[in-house]
Amino acid sequence: MTICWNGGKIIADGRFSGISGEPVADGYRFKLSIAFNTVGWTHDATPPIVRLSLAFVSAKIENEELHLAHAFPELTIPFKVYAYGAESWMYYTLTLSGSAMEKIELLRTGRGVTLRLRLQGEIWKEQDVTPLQETVDCRISQSDWIDALKQCGYGHALLFEVPLPASEDASALASARYLQQANEHLIRGHYDEAVAVCRKALEAIQASGNDLVGAMKAFKNGKDKELSLSHRELVIRQALMNYTHPAHHHDAKENIIRYDRSSAAMVMGLTASVLSRVQASTPQTSPLSQLPP
Structure with a gap:
């Protein structure tokens, strides 16, 4: 996934970097880590600011896509772009019901799973604001998914x-x-x-x-x-x-x-x-x- 300003000036590349789980009273919560590698901004003297909000999440297993829920960033602090490159992380929390988990497991049949995040947000540059809509696929191996299931208490x-x-x-x-x-x-x-x-x-x-x-x-x-x-x-x-x-x-x-x-x-x-x-x-x-x- 690449975030650009005005369609051509690259701001950052985003990729899925990990998943963990934690038990909650109302379901099963997962934490998805997205890494952003910002490039050095050399186009002008005013680098843009990126603010990410919610993400629409679906599960992709082969040709099936199951729409799940919204994921929310733990922090909504914008990340800035500087004259030099840097790496930062955003953590999205996704809470799923028992029925949603069972639907995923029914489709997964013991394999890994891909969670597709459709990120929503805004890019600010001085007085200009551009809506941000990008997609990142979180390809989760079987072993990583099983570890996350255990951490969030699924199967107990x-x-x-x-x-x-x-x-x-x-x-x-x-x-x-x-x-x-x-x-x-x-x-x-x-x-x-x-x-x-x-x-x-x-x-x-x-x-x-x-x-x-x-x-x-x-x-x-x-x-x-x-x-x-x-x-x-x-x-x-x-x-x-x-x-x-x-x-x-x-x-x-x-x-x-x-x-x-x-x-x-x-x-x-x-x-x-x-x-x-x-x-x-x-x-x-x-x-x-x-x-x-």
């Missing part, structure tokens, strides 16, 4: 605001660690792997064989109305185990089932819900006696 809650159990705690369940691994796979676009790790998380909290067999037998015999709540939960968990089976047991002789982002996210949401339920439940004696005969 998944679907319906179901919390991921913290695995940093020494007493955390192995299943919680599996779930966080699955979240890493989801962000990187490895959907089969995300589902396979979710199955490992479910296996780590597998119910006792007698409880499960009894619940499934009652369900198949049409006595589901007599099932207790705990046994209904066992049926749900078994259904989820069945759904995730193809990801855990790929057989070259069979048709391989592939999971997409929405199916992997569904599995993660259900798995997180099951884990939260298990962690919230206190140990109880076997409910076999509650089963219908």
Whole structure:
């Protein structure tokens, strides 16, 4: 991107130089750094002054462009042009909602992303004012985008605001660690792997064989109305185990089932819900006696 005065006299060249993230209460905030290399002004004795305001932001992924929101500069102090060249930086803050983030991730499918900033501003030179409208493409690699997602807290809650159990705690369940691994796979676009790790998380909290067999037998015999709540939960968990089976047991002789982002996210949401339920439940004696005969 090049900023010029009257279409020909170069003032500065602009380029994207970095991205970071920070958590906020109303969404996910990113800080985009734009570097400006000003050239030495030798055209006359009065160099121009550039004042930047807001920027319109969209996400570009291959042939798709998703209009997002406005980004605002942290400071609106104009930068001046001198007789010698210099480098300065502008930092734009972009706050996105959860739904906007999900749309980006749906388009991104594990790749990098380009955020297009349409900068708005003014160029002042003595009494003359010229509107400034320039575009800079922020090409963000997969690794830099994932780092920014982690910094702003994206992925710590998944679907319906179901919390991921913290695995940093020494007493955390192995299943919680599996779930966080699955979240890493989801962000990187490895959907089969995300589902396979979710199955490992479910296996780590597998119910006792007698409880499960009894619940499934009652369900198949049409006595589901007599099932207790705990046994209904066992049926749900078994259904989820069945759904995730193809990801855990790929057989070259069979048709391989592939999971997409929405199916992997569904599995993660259900798995997180099951884990939260298990962690919230206190140990109880076997409910076999509650089963219908």
